[in-house]
Amino acid sequence: MGTQLQLVSAESEPEAIADVRTDARPRLWGAGLCAGISIAATLIGYQHTVPPLFAGPVAAAFLFWALYLLATFAGRRAVRYRLTMQRLEVERGILGRRYESIDLWRVRDVVLEQTLIERMRGVGRITVLSTDEVEPELIVGPVASAKPLYDRLRDAVAAARKQARVIPLG
Numbered sequence: 001m002g003t004q005l006q007l008v009s010a011e012s013e014p015e016a017i018a019d020v021r022t023d024a025r026p027r028l029w030g031a032g033l034c035a036g037i038s039i040a041a042t043l044i045g046y047q048h049t050v051p052p053l054f055a056g057p058v059a060a061a062f063l064f065w066a067l068y069l070l071a072t073f074a075g076r077r078a079v080r081y082r083l084t085m086q087r088l089e090v091e092r093g094i095l096g097r098r099y100e101s102i103d104l105w106r107v108r109d110v111v112l113e114q115t116l117i118e119r120m121r122g123v124g125r126i127t128v129l130s131t132d133e134v135e136p137e138l139i140v141g142p143v144a145s146a147k148p149l150y151d152r153l154r155d156a157v158a159a160a161r162k163q164a165r166v167i168p169l170g
Contacts (some may be wrong), residue, residue: 002122017152018083023144026075027069034066081140083149085156088128090138102138104160106130112150118142125151 031050038059045055074094082089089105090100107130116122124146143149 014084016084018081018118018149020081020143020145020149022081023142024073024080026158027073027076031066031069031073038062038066073162083153083156086160088138088140088153090140099165100135100138102132102158104132105164105166106132107157107160110150110154110157111130112146113119114146117120118146122146124150126153128153 007092026065041050041055041059041062044050045052045059078092080091082091085104087103092098092100107128109115109129111127111129112124113127118124121144123142124143124145125141126149128140129140130136132138134163140149
């Protein structure tokens with residue numbers, strides 16, 4: 001039996017200004033560090049430098065923390081942001097997928113936040129405040145090259161508002 005629904009006209013995908021994923025490298029490095037500490041604590045316990053009754057739980061705690069960081073790394077890495085001239089699209093999920101989009105002409109403000117360490121790494125979180133009913137505040141990130149992405153997003157919002165002839169009130 002053939003398909004019942006067919007696509008009548010395929011519109012081409014709008015060209016992406018930016019296509020980024022969240023920066024989850026610190027979680028991966030943290031997992032490696034915790035696993036290393038766990039192995040070191042186990043070796044110290046076997047050599048009786050520290051009582052095994054103390055070294056065992058410490059090794060287990062660091063091992064569980066490493067596993068937690070690896071699990072959250074996968075979840076963070078499964079978020080993708082795509083910026084086009086008309087909208088900001090968000091794709092989330094490891095096994096299942098959830099797609100969201102915000103029309104850029106609905107965006108009221110864009111804010112870039114960076115801690116000192118994030119500034120040194122070039123990473124940051126961009127908060128998009130919009131008039132969207134489902135998600136009026138969208139936090140993008142943490143993403144690498146946050147400042148250039150922030151500038152592109154801000155310029156795309158201004159262009160979309162100008163094209164849609166949106167006039168801010170108040």
